[in-house]
């Protein structure tokens with residue numbers, strides 16, 4: 001579904017990604033780990049197509065189409081969606097209105113989706129205005145559920161979310177990624193950034209990657225990588241034999 005080749009990205013004057021290669025096939029869920037500031041969110045923002053992430057080399061291919069220079073709204077139309085780490089507050093736009101706009105006319109499911117992530121009481125509120133950290137994440141999850149993207153990028157779904165709501169979020173993300181179906185029947189793929197790995201208790205991931213200083217330095221089983229990081233730290237990932 002997604003193939004990234006030798007991707008180099010500058011933010012401002014600084015090169016943040018130094019040649020990323022990554023392939024995510026239909027039905028697969030990949031997890032991206034790495035220290036703070038290593039470039040994980042930059043990779044997701046670049047795949048989504050935000051303008052201040054300048055691609056200086058390499059390419060992004062989505063379902064066989066080169067989207068390296070495709071504008072963000074067209075990428076969204078092609079089925080790429082993202083849960084942001086720090087989404088903006090939008091005064092004057094109600095969450096319910098946005099959900100209707102991104103639903104593609106399938107508004108009937110909105111109440112059930114809102115219930116699934118405990119957000120029924122938020123549809124008449126301005127987006128993210130006064131929302132707590134966990135409410136912002138759940139609002140983002142709800143937007144993704146209504147939008148139904150084929151390629152789902154999720155930036156730190158657990159941060160700021162309490163234990164009960166992590167469970168709700170996790171089950172919703174698993175549903176979004178069609179985890180109840182066998183991998184050959186799934187049409188959805190995902191790329192999830194996590195520091196804690198809590199999301200893996202709800203969403204089974206197929207591959208894990210570790211980004212350090214703008215390069216992917218390790219590949220493997222996500223839970224094994226997480227356990228190694230917990231015990232030995234990221235430096236152990238530099239010794240990875242899988243690359």
Ligand SMILES: Nc1ncnc2c1ncn2[C@@H]1O[C@H](COP(=O)(O)OP(=O)(O)OP(=O)(O)O)[C@@H](O)[C@H]1O
Pocket residue numbers: 011012016034035036037038039040041042043052085
């Ligand atoms: N708009 C920007 N202007 C300047 N520097 C930026 C900008 N966006 C990102 N950076 C820098 O790029 C580097 C990578 O940031 P990024 O947010 O991708 O890291 P990350 O791996 O997602 O970190 P974290 O785990 O803390 O969320 C950081 O040093 C960050 O300060």
